[in-house]
Each structure stands twice: as structure tokens, then as C-alpha cells.
Amino acid sequence: AATHDVITEAIDAGGSSISDFVGVGGALGYFTRSHQVYGREGEPCLTEGCDxxxxxxxxSGRSTFYCPGCQR
Known part of the structure; x- marks a missing residue:
């Protein structure tokens, strides 16, 4: 259920504009503003109570970002 909710939220926001991605209409997606870990290496987790x-x-040549406290 949570995955479905996140995908729906991302679609509503126009997708995630990482690097040079743009939608078919040429607009950037704004879901990247909702990313909690992507691109935030070395920064503190945003989850309340997590330090x-x-x-x-x-x-395989792709970056994966995660919180070792929340995502075990």
C-alpha cells in the first residue's frame, strides 16, 4: 500500500527530475523535492528520532542511498 501511495504521489508531482530528465511536455518533475535519502549522502536522516x-x-554502477537506522 505504501509503495502505491508513493508512486501516485510521484506521478501527481510530474515525476522525479534527476539529471536531465524532462516529461513529454518539457517540464521538470517536482517529486525530487520529496526525496528523503536520494542524493543526501553524509546528511542526517530526516526521520524524527533517528540520529x-x-x-x-x-x-552494478548505480548509486543506492539509505538510512542505516531506519532501513535495515
């Missing part, structure tokens, strides 16, 4: 720092690992 962990966002980490990044590379898998």
Missing part, C-alpha cells in the same frame, strides 16, 4: 547519517553504496 543516523544517510549512506550511499554502488551496485
Amino acid at each position: 543516523a547519517t544517510i549512506r550511499r553504496i554502488v551496485q
